Amino acid sequence: MKITDSIKNITSLPVGNTTTNSAKGNEQAAAVSTANSNTGAKVTLSPLSSQLQALQVQIAGTSAFDTKKVESIKTAIANGQFQVDSSKIANELITSVRDLLQSRNG
Template identity: 50%
Template structure:
C-alpha cells in the first residue's frame, strides 16, 4: 500500500498569518503586530504583549528564589517522616474538615 501526499501541502497552510508564521530560522517575535517573515526553514513564534509580560514576571519570580512552596519546610517534613518523628494532630485535621463542610453548606443554603 502506497501513501501519497495530499494535494495541498501542510507547508502552505496558514502561511499568510503573521502570528502563526513558522518560517523564520529560530526567530522569536514578541511584537503583537508582527509582519510575515521570509521562508528560511526555521521557526517563528509571535506572542502577545500580555504573554511577554507574563513570561518576564515568571522569570523575575524564579530569579528571586521565592516560590509558593516553602522548600525548607518540605525538607523538614520529609526528614521527620524518614526518621519516624512526624506527629499528626488528627483532631486538628477533623476540625478543619468540619469547618470547611459547614462553610460549604452555609454558602449553599444562602444561594
C-alpha cells in the first residue's frame, strides 16, 4: 500500500464562478449579494479562491476511506483469515519514506 497525497494528484480544477452546497458557502454568497445590492460595490474572487472553492466541494463529496473494504478486513480478521505480508509492507513503507524525503529535498 503506497501512501499518497490525493490533493496533489488533482490535475485540474474549474476556474471561475463556483457554487457550494454548504451552509457556510450559502451564507457568504448571501452576504456578498446583500453588499452588492446595498452599496453597489463589486466583489471579484481571485482564480485561486475559485479553485479552492471547487476543491472544497470535490473533497466534501469523497470519503476518507472505503467502508466496504474496512468491513471485509474486519471480517477476515475476526475469522482468522487475514494474512499480513510483512515484507511487502516494509518495502512500501521504505518507498513512501524515500518519496517523502525526495519531495523535501527536491
